[in-house]
Amino acid sequence: MRIPVRFELNGHAVEVEVAPDRTLLDLLRDTMGETGTKEGCREGECGACTVVVDGRAVNSCLFPAPEIDGTRVLTIEGLSCDHGRLSRVQQAFLDASGTQCGFCTPGMVMTAVAFLAENPAPMDTEIREALTGNLCRCTGYVQIVEAIQLAARRSRDPQA
Amino acid sequence: MRYSYHRPASLDEASDMAAALPNARFIQGGTDLMVRIGQGRERPGHLISLRRIGELTTIDANREIRIGAGATLSDTLAHPDIRRRLPALAQSLAALGSRQVRNMGTIGGNLCNASPAADTAPPLLVYDARVEIRNGRAIRCLPLAEFLLGPGKTALQAGEILVAIVVPDPPEGTGSAFIRRGRVTMDLAIASVAASVRLNGGASIAIRVAAGAVAPTPRRLTAAEAVATPTDDWSRAAIAAREQIEPITDLRASAEYRRHLTGILVRRALTMAAAASGQWSIDR
Ligand SMILES: Cc1cc2nc3c(=O)[nH]c(=O)nc-3n(C[C@H](O)[C@H](O)[C@H](O)COP(=O)(O)OP(=O)(O)OC[C@H]3O[C@@H](n4cnc5c(N)ncnc54)[C@H](O)[C@@H]3O)c2cc1C
Ligand code: FES
Ligand code: FES
Numbered sequence: 001m002r003i004p005v006r007f008e009l010n011g012h013a014v015e016v017e018v019a020p021d022r023t024l025l026d027l028l029r030d031t032m033g034e035t036g037t038k039e040g041c042r043e044g045e046c047g048a049c050t051v052v053v054d055g056r057a058v059n060s061c062l063f064p065a066p067e068i069d070g071t072r073v074l075t076i077e078g079l080s081c082d083h084g085r086l087s088r089v090q091q092a093f094l095d096a097s098g099t100q101c102g103f104c105t106p107g108m109v110m111t112a113v114a115f116l117a118e119n120p121a122p123m124d125t126e127i128r129e130a131l132t133g134n135l136c137r138c139t140g141y142v143q144i145v146e147a148i149q150l151a152a153r154r155s156r157d158p159q160a
Numbered sequence: 161m162r163y164s165y166h167r168p169a170s171l172d173e174a175s176d177m178a179a180a181l182p183n184a185r186f187i188q189g190g191t192d193l194m195v196r197i198g199q200g201r202e203r204p205g206h207l208i209s210l211r212r213i214g215e216l217t218t219i220d221a222n223r224e225i226r227i228g229a230g231a232t233l234s235d236t237l238a239h240p241d242i243r244r245r246l247p248a249l250a251q252s253l254a255a256l257g258s259r260q261v262r263n264m265g266t267i268g269g270n271l272c273n274a275s276p277a278a279d280t281a282p283p284l285l286v287y288d289a290r291v292e293i294r295n296g297r298a299i300r301c302l303p304l305a306e307f308l309l310g311p312g313k314t315a316l317q318a319g320e321i322l323v324a325i326v327v328p329d330p331p332e333g334t335g336s337a338f339i340r341r342g343r344v345t346m347d348l349a350i351a352s353v354a355a356s357v358r359l360n361g362g363a364s365i366a367i368r369v370a371a372g373a374v375a376p377t378p379r380r381l382t383a384a385e386a387v388a389t390p391t392d393d394w395s396r397a398a399i400a401a402r403e404q405i406e407p408i409t410d411l412r413a414s415a416e417y418r419r420h421l422t423g424i425l426v427r428r429a430l431t432m433a434a435a436a437s438g439q440w441s442i443d444r
Contacts, residue, residue: 001164020165020207023194043195044261045346056234056263062194063264064187066165067211111259132346133258 005069009034010078024063025049028075036076036106040135047134050107051075057114059133076106079113089113089151098147100138108134112148120155122148162197167209171216171321174208175296178319181206186321188216188230189265191257192273216268216323221245224329229268229322233257233280236267245329247436248283248336248354255279255338258346268322271307274314274377275348281308281378282354283338285370287327294321301326308377331366334358335437337429340372341421343412349373350413351421353401355429357390357437364390369397369426374405374418381405384426394430398423 002017009032018027025042028034028051040046042061049061052074079087086094089112099105108131115122115130122130127145136144153160166181168174178184183205187193196202210216216230221241236242237253256262256270256279270280271291281304289304293316304325307315316322330336340352352372358365367388372378383404388397407418 003165021162042198044191044257047258047260050260057260058264059191059260061198062190064165064190064194064207064209066167067209069167115259130259133260 003066003069005066007068007070008072010073010075018065018068020066022065024051024053024058024060024065024068024073027065027068028060034075034077038103038106040103040107044133045135046104047107047111048104050110050134052110052114055114055117057111057133074110074113076109079109087113088154089116089148092151092154093144093147096143096147096150098139098144104134104136104138108136108144112151116148116152116155121152124149163204163207165207165209167212169212171213171294171323172297174210174213174321175294175319177206177208178321179296181208184208186210186272188269189232191261191265192269192275210321225327227267227325227327229272229324230266231268233262233265233267233270234259237262246283246287246327246336248286248338248356248433249280249327251338252279252283252340252352252354255340255349267325271304271325272314272316272322274308274310274312276311276376276378277348277352277373278308278378279338279340279349279352279372282352282370282372283336284325284327285378285380286336286354286356286368287330288368289325289327291322292324292326294323295319299323305380310376330356331358333360333437334366335433335435337432337436339425339429339432341425348412351407351418351425352378353422353425353429355426355433357430357433359390359434359437362390364388367397367430369401369430371401371405371422371426374407374422376406379405381426388430390434394427397430398427401426 006015028037038048040048044059044062051060127148185204187207216228218228220226243250270278291307336356338354340349356368367385369381369384381401381404384397384401387400402423407415409415
């Protein structure tokens with residue numbers, strides 16, 4: 001039994017059939033071929049699989065694929081659609097060295113995108129709290145917090 | 161294919177499916193169930209999703225506070241009446257998991273999963289919450305303390321749906337607080353304590369204490385409540401609390417450490433709750 005779902009992926013209408021026992025992560029990576037979203041733990045711990053569904057960051061590894069019907073999904077592939085130009089948050093991660101091996105980066109960026117929409121002028125402690133569900137083995141987090149601060153500053157002042 | 165997936169639009173439909181489908185489980189946020197299925201610890205034949213049932217997600221704060229079992233942890237935390245009238249519950253929600261987990265997970269799922277460490281349980285016990293359960297077309301109510309029976313075990317019978325958590329409005333002048341300690345921010349609690357205090361000019365009128373992760377279920381610490389007096393710095397309550405728990409040693413902490421920690425958390429939670437009541441100051 002396959003289940004038909006219709007949803008919006010990065011601004012485009014999508015209609016596919018999903019197996020009932022697959023997750024949103026499987027749907028994105030295996031069915032849609034969009035491998036920017038990463039799989040780390042499959043247990044909700046690492047945040048590498050974070051995507052934004054209806055404005056909220058979720059762990060796509062725990063999100064049943066059939067539940068995606070009727071939602072709007074934003075993934076890392078949806079950020080830089082403007083002729084290959086990086087989005088503000090992506091550019092800030094690059095400029096502040098918020099990425100090293102890069103495996104955690106798509107999840108970090110998606111968490112940051114949803115968080116900054118809610119809190120455009122955060123304190124460092126609020127950023128750290130927002131990143132509780134995203135693990136990074138490389139950076140030590142300091143540059144990631146700086147990158148998110150930089151993105152926040154640039155949204156107020158594009159010259160920052 | 162390991163399981164099939166169903167999305168009923170009403171409670172009646174969900175109840176009928178649960179009665180008809182063998183080896184079926186309800187799912188809300190999936191933050192407990194999907195992990196356990198992934199680890200092979202649970203092998204359901206059917207998942208019945210309750211996410212499309214609108215009435216499960218409403219929070220009604222007109223008189224008593226009625227929280228739909230399917231309300232997400234994020235929505236419950238963001239609700240202004242819950243922050244103002246049930247601050248210990250809000251504090252437990254803020255400490256639970258990550259943003260992603262709170263955006264998916266639900267308050268009903270937290271209780272039905274029945275972890276001894278379920279973070280929303282100690283505050284809800286302190287607030288004397290009761291649960292509303294749908295059995296076919298009938299509704300029954302239970303005090304939360306009678307709902308939580310053991311690790312992973314609740315009073316739900318096969319096919320029963322937790323519909324709502326109902327919390328009486330705390331009386332004027334009540335202060336409450338929740339604290340927990342874990343190894344890192346995003347890990348289950350080693351121990352957690354919620355307390356509420358209502359004082360009248362420094363003398364107590366009503367004191368309630370509950371703890372999580374230190375017994376087979378989150379539980380009220382009635383012995384601590386009985387001896388708690390604000391005039392002795394709450395240390396009698398802390399000593400009584402240590403005797404009323406049954407901590408175990410596991411990968412997170414030893415039983416001895418949990419017992420020690422519980423005493424400290426009880427004293428701090430009572431101090432914070434008394435301060436929040438506005439009737440008492442910390443540095444008397
Ligand atoms: C990374 C991570 C960190 C976490 N951290 C914490 C933490 O710090 N503290 C904490 O307490 N928990 C934590 N959890 C556990 C979990 O997120 C919570 O318990 C959450 O509230 C579960 O809600 P849910 O809707 O996702 O439940 P689900 O997984 O959908 O369901 C849980 C159980 O309840 C049953 N169920 C659900 N709804 C109903 C209903 N209406 N009627 C009858 N049965 C029902 C299901 O069949 C299942 O057995 C964490 C989980 C993860 C993945
Ligand atoms: S892969 Fe989803 S949280 Fe780790
Ligand atoms: S950059 Fe390597 S895990 Fe974060």
